[in-house]
Amino acid sequence: SQQGEEDPQALSIQEGENATMNCSYKTSINNLQWYRQNSGRGLVHLILIRSNEREKHSGRLRVTLDTSKKSSSLLITASRAADTASYFCATNTGFQKLVFGTGTRLLVSP
Amino acid sequence: EPEVTQTPSHQVTQMGQEVILRCVPISNHLYFYWYRQILGQKVEFLVSFYNNEISEKSEIFDDQFSVERPDGSNFTLKIRSTKLEDSAMYFCASYGPRRNTIYFGEGSWLTVV
Numbered sequence: 001s002q003q004g005e006e007d008p009q010a011l012s013i014q015e016g017e018n019a020t021m022n023c024s025y026k027t028s029i030n031n032l033q034w035y036r037q038n039s040g041r042g043l044v045h046l047i048l049i050r051s052n053e054r055e056k057h058s059g060r061l062r063v064t065l066d067t068s069k070k071s072s073s074l075l076i077t078a079s080r081a082a083d084t085a086s087y088f089c090a091t092n093t094g095f096q097k098l099v100f101g102t103g104t105r106l107l108v109s110p
Numbered sequence: 111e112p113e114v115t116q117t118p119s120h121q122v123t124q125m126g127q128e129v130i131l132r133c134v135p136i137s138n139h140l141y142f143y144w145y146r147q148i149l150g151q152k153v154e155f156l157v158s159f160y161n162n163e164i165s166e167k168s169e170i171f172d173d174q175f176s177v178e179r180p181d182g183s184n185f186t187l188k189i190r191s192t193k194l195e196d197s198a199m200y201f202c203a204s205y206g207p208r209r210n211t212i213y214f215g216e217g218s219w220l221t222v223v
Contacts, residue, residue, distance in 0.1 A: 033212075045213060098155065099155065
């Protein structure tokens with residue numbers, strides 16, 4: 001089965017710096033999505049990248065996808081303290097289910 | 111932005127008791143899901159539901175679990191006889207083809223004591 005593994009597991013940066021998180025997966029996918037989770041809260045959808053796309057932007061977020069390496073990265077530019085959260089990648093091959101990675105805990109210090 | 115809503119936000123129950131977690135998916139969505147997240151661990155798929163039946167379920171979703179869409183708006187997860195290891199955050203989600211995105215609710219914390 002597919003499994004997403006993010007690295008690093010934890011990332012600590014200062015406000016204004018960029019944060020890069022990586023995700024690897026094992027099988028073919030239709031798309032890959034990134035979600036954010038504040039501590040004890042729900043999952044907020046950030047961005048979806050389809051398997052035929054290589055890069056996508058949304059505000060301060062930039063996602064890349066390399067299907068040959070089965071990996072994706074999420075870049076948050078000019079980070080803010082409010083970006084402190086856990087970030088998960090999730091893959092799916094259709095409507096049936098998402099397979100989540102282990103997540104990266106991001107701490108942005110003022 | 112439309113939302114998936116879940117109730118209760120937190121429930122404490124005794125081992126062996128039945129629990130029903132409720133969800134109202136986004137109104138024009140047709141695919142519904144339950145996921146769970148044990149504290150500090152990854153989010154795990156439990157079950158997907160489409161056209162009034164289960165379309166896929168995971169190994170976690172054993173005979174103690176059931177789902178139902180009793181009317182046109184609610185989607186429920188029932189755990190018949192809770193165990194300590196069922197303590198987790200349970201997320202309901204629904205899929206919208208327009209944005210090709212699965213939307214999650216805020217979750218229901220279940221604590222089994």
